[in-house]
Amino acid sequence: MKKEFYNIAKLIDKNSKVLDVGCGNGDLMKYINENITNNIRGIEISKDNVQKCIEKGLTVIEGNAENDLKQFPELSFDYVILSQTLQAFLDPENVINELLRIGKKAIVTIPNFGYWKVRIHLLFKGTMPVTENLPNDWYNTPNLHMCSIKDFVNFCNKRKIKINISNLNYQNLFSELGIFIIEK
């Protein structure tokens, strides 16, 4: 299991109602389903991944988070998870707004573009960083809106989005991943 899953799962209260936006192959949902709460469902755009979720016995809605979050009523989930997909949306700001509308809390993780390895890569190689977390080249990456932990914090502050950092160990230079709990 990825360490990230463990870190996300421990932020979630037992038996709460959870939506995993862009749930991928369902690995995270499965972990949460087995350990934290079975009141969890996902939304996923890739047909292959939807099938993998169904194989795992998970509830999944095939759809595009960019458009399909609006069908959920306000505050209909205790937690909405967005794990490493924010940067792939056309309109991340809108997605964040939607997460905060439908979820009492949103758990957002981002690949940190301020991570030291990323900085070193750009500084010394002079090419777009390729790391374990960011394995694609600039021309085939699904990531449209890369940001650093600092960028995301600034983004939230500007919009008066509350960042609950109690469980977070966020450091712009030394973390490959930023994990945030945000609420309106």
Next chain:
Amino acid sequence: MSKFKDIKKIIVEKPLKLDCGQTINNYPLAYETYGKLNGDRSNAIMIFHALTGDQFASGINPITKKDGWWNYALGPGKAIDTDKYFVIAANVIGGCMGSFGPSDINPDTKKPYGTNFPVITINDMVNAQYNLLDYFKIEKLLSVIGGSMGGMQVLQFVANFPNKSYTALPIACTSSHSAQNIALNELGRQSIMADHNWSNGFYEENKKLPDKGLAVARMAAHITYLSKKGLQEKFGRKLQERDDLKFGFDADFQIESYLRYQGSVFVDRFDANSYLYITRAMDYFDLTKQFNGNLSKAFEKSDTRFFIISFTSDWLYPTIENREIVIALNAVGKDVGFVEIKSDKGHDSFLLDVPDFLNAVKNFLNTSYNKVK
């Protein structure tokens, strides 16, 4: 009718008030079951058939001697695993496989009802079939499953009986028949009515059946069950047992021959008046209207977990219409999964060997069963 004397049926004594205003009672409801009901009666699934289906979903249909219509999905070890689940399938009222329908004898006239049969609705069909739960003493079904018109019955079932099934699997269906759906059904009905033998629906007295009209209705409908791509790949412009065009109106093309064949075999197993009545029931189906324009209200009281499936190439009940049901369920916080299966086989995909579809059904039922146990 005598050809149905060996099939299973119950006589429903309880009066059923139909949507058209008439009340029926003591009517036959033909059914078939697959698998065994377990000790605590927790493994029962009710499946609903589509327009031209019947209760013989699996194995060999004893009347037509043809394969059951859902042999790919239903049977031992299959997606709806009859080694594990007890499956009940009924013939809808209005149908022609032993349930109360227009070819039954009207006790008042001693002749077949014909078009004096009351117009029935999806709601009426579901209410009639509900009697089988009492008959088998099933408190709560594991699932209600159906494709196409069967899916409409699934939606209606949950709306009528919100806590009588743990899960629901509506497949390739809609909550409200579209103008295009109604138009295509009307085409079929007019084709039957244009056949001289139809005789305003009283053909059984004349012993001459409106086979030609029914065959054309089936041909037209059959096209709507396939996709353009599927047709092109299977038939293209291939010629039928000839090297060149014959400059006439015989079936030059394989697709023509195929459709003619589909029409001709259909009339052997289906009743023209049933075709009229059942297509009418589909056209009248508008669950949104039943709940005053708010589809979510149909599901508000229910605790049923939904899993909705559509197919990429289905243009009869396209993904967008299936998605509307998902949206209505989400709007009231219900537990719903949804998948659009990639398939070139059109609306018929749910009847065919489409592994992603069959696996999805199997996995969903497995999970459901484990949760209920």
